[in-house]
Amino acid sequence: MVRERKFYDLLDVPVDASEADLKKAYRKKALRLHPDKGGDPDMFKEVTHAYEILSDPERRSIYDARGEAGLSEAGGMGGMDPQDLFSQLFGGGGGFFGGGGGRSQGPRKTKDLVHRVNVTLEDLYKGKTTKLALTRNVLCSKCHGKGGKEGAVKQCNNCSGRGVKVTLRQMGPMIQQIQSPCDDCSGTGEIINAKDRCNNCKGKKVLPDKKLLEVHIDKGMKGGQTIQFAGESDQAPGAQTGDVIIVIEEKQHDRFKRQDTDLFTDIEVDLLTALGGGQLSIKHLDDRILLINLVPGEVIRHDDIKVIHGQGMPSQRHHEPGDVYVKFRVIFPDHIDPAAIPMLEKALPPRKPLDKFPKNVLMEEVDLDEVDPRSRAHAMQDDPMDGEPEGEPRVQCANQ
Numbered sequence: 001m002v003r004e005r006k007f008y009d010l011l012d013v014p015v016d017a018s019e020a021d022l023k024k025a026y027r028k029k030a031l032r033l034h035p036d037k038g039g040d041p042d043m044f045k046e047v048t049h050a051y052e053i054l055s056d057p058e059r060r061s062i063y064d065a066r067g068e069a070g071l072s073e074a075g076g077m078g079g080m081d082p083q084d085l086f087s088q089l090f091g092g093g094g095g096f097f098g099g100g101g102g103r104s105q106g107p108r109k110t111k112d113l114v115h116r117v118n119v120t121l122e123d124l125y126k127g128k129t130t131k132l133a134l135t136r137n138v139l140c141s142k143c144h145g146k147g148g149k150e151g152a153v154k155q156c157n158n159c160s161g162r163g164v165k166v167t168l169r170q171m172g173p174m175i176q177q178i179q180s181p182c183d184d185c186s187g188t189g190e191i192i193n194a195k196d197r198c199n200n201c202k203g204k205k206v207l208p209d210k211k212l213l214e215v216h217i218d219k220g221m222k223g224g225q226t227i228q229f230a231g232e233s234d235q236a237p238g239a240q241t242g243d244v245i246i247v248i249e250e251k252q253h254d255r256f257k258r259q260d261t262d263l264f265t266d267i268e269v270d271l272l273t274a275l276g277g278g279q280l281s282i283k284h285l286d287d288r289i290l291l292i293n294l295v296p297g298e299v300i301r302h303d304d305i306k307v308i309h310g311q312g313m314p315s316q317r318h319h320e321p322g323d324v325y326v327k328f329r330v331i332f333p334d335h336i337d338p339a340a341i342p343m344l345e346k347a348l349p350p351r352k353p354l355d356k357f358p359k360n361v362l363m364e365e366v367d368l369d370e371v372d373p374r375s376r377a378h379a380m381q382d383d384p385m386d387g388e389p390e391g392e393p394r395v396q397c398a399n400q
């Protein structure tokens with residue numbers, strides 16, 4: 001049995017109302033009583049206070065057992081700004097400092113400054129330190145972020161220092177809460193007399209300032225990784241300074257594709273080298289040349305994939321290198337001297353004999369012509385692999 005019903009009555013709910021019932025009831029009442037909608041500010045405060053107590057299970061049980069008197073004995077009445085509770089419940093908040101939320105959510109923080117940097121694969125392989133110049137606001141050193149002489153800064157009457165005006169608009173059955181910056185104070189919540197304004201910052205409290213940041217791109221970093229500079233974002237009076245966050249964007253490379261610590265590359269090999277062995281070279285990301293010796297007698301086929309261990313990207317933590325996967329593209333000659341063919345016949349496995357056909361099957365000799373590049377059949381010549389993103393199919397092959 002509850003001792004008092006006052007808070008329940010203020011919200012027009014039964015004493016066994018659920019939390020959802022309470023919220024619904026408060027919403028209904030608060031929208032009607034909101035001072036911006038011409039409601040009675042005292043009544044709005046009372047209803048808000050009732051909701052504040054009843055929506056907190058601990059305080060609700062104290063109220064149920066011992067009434068309002070019990071609450072003040074228990075202490076910690078909290079005195080929350082009814083506007084804040086209202087904003088918390090029904091959205092809004094936000095305001096000027098991206099961090100969101102009303103004053104009840106601890107100190108404001110200025111927006112983090114996010115900056116993307118394009119980094120080449122070469123730089124991610126070797127590591128690099130790069131300098132980044134950025135302009136951010138710092139507190140005016142003359143007025144120390146006050147905007148004017150001591151005492152010159154007055155709270156804006158129009159918005160009671162909130163910087164925003166809340167208007168409620170009926171949209172059919174819905175009531176919409178609209179927040180807009182206060183016109184009188186341009187959303188600052190403060191008014192400074194022109195003659196008392198700080199002449200250094202013109203009353204803005206902050207001034208733009210250039211800052212040079214040294215960004216260390218560590219060996220093996222990847223696209224999407226971030227480097228954080230705590231407290232280097234815009235300063236604002238009374239707010240914690242946000243961070244500068246550098247986001248690494250990995251530039252596409254024309255010879256290498258990367259997957260974690262592995263690199264994938266294509267290499268062309270002429271038919272003679274593919275069949276008879278020889279040397280190939282790959283220019284690495286640090287300009288070293290990787291020299292590949294193809295052993296005579298071991299045939300490299302078109303689209304073969306081989307691996308060079310330990311020459312991939314360094315891992316970020318211990319800089320342990322991954323591997324380089326090499327896919328061979330065998331380049332065939334356009335012509336061959338017919339006089340040389342007997343030597344090929346000696347070297348290569350014999351021709352595959354023609355299939356056997358029954359005697360009664362009609363056989364007709366046909367000509368093979370070059371394909372007109374404008375014809376539709378030309379599409380057949382394209383390697384289907386070329387159309388796809390090259391990294392993935394090659395990985396699949398490599399894992400076979």
Ligand SMILES: [Zn+2]
Nearest residue numbers: 140143198201
């Ligand atoms: Zn100033």
Ligand SMILES: [Zn+2]
Nearest residue numbers: 156159182185
């Ligand atoms: Zn104002």
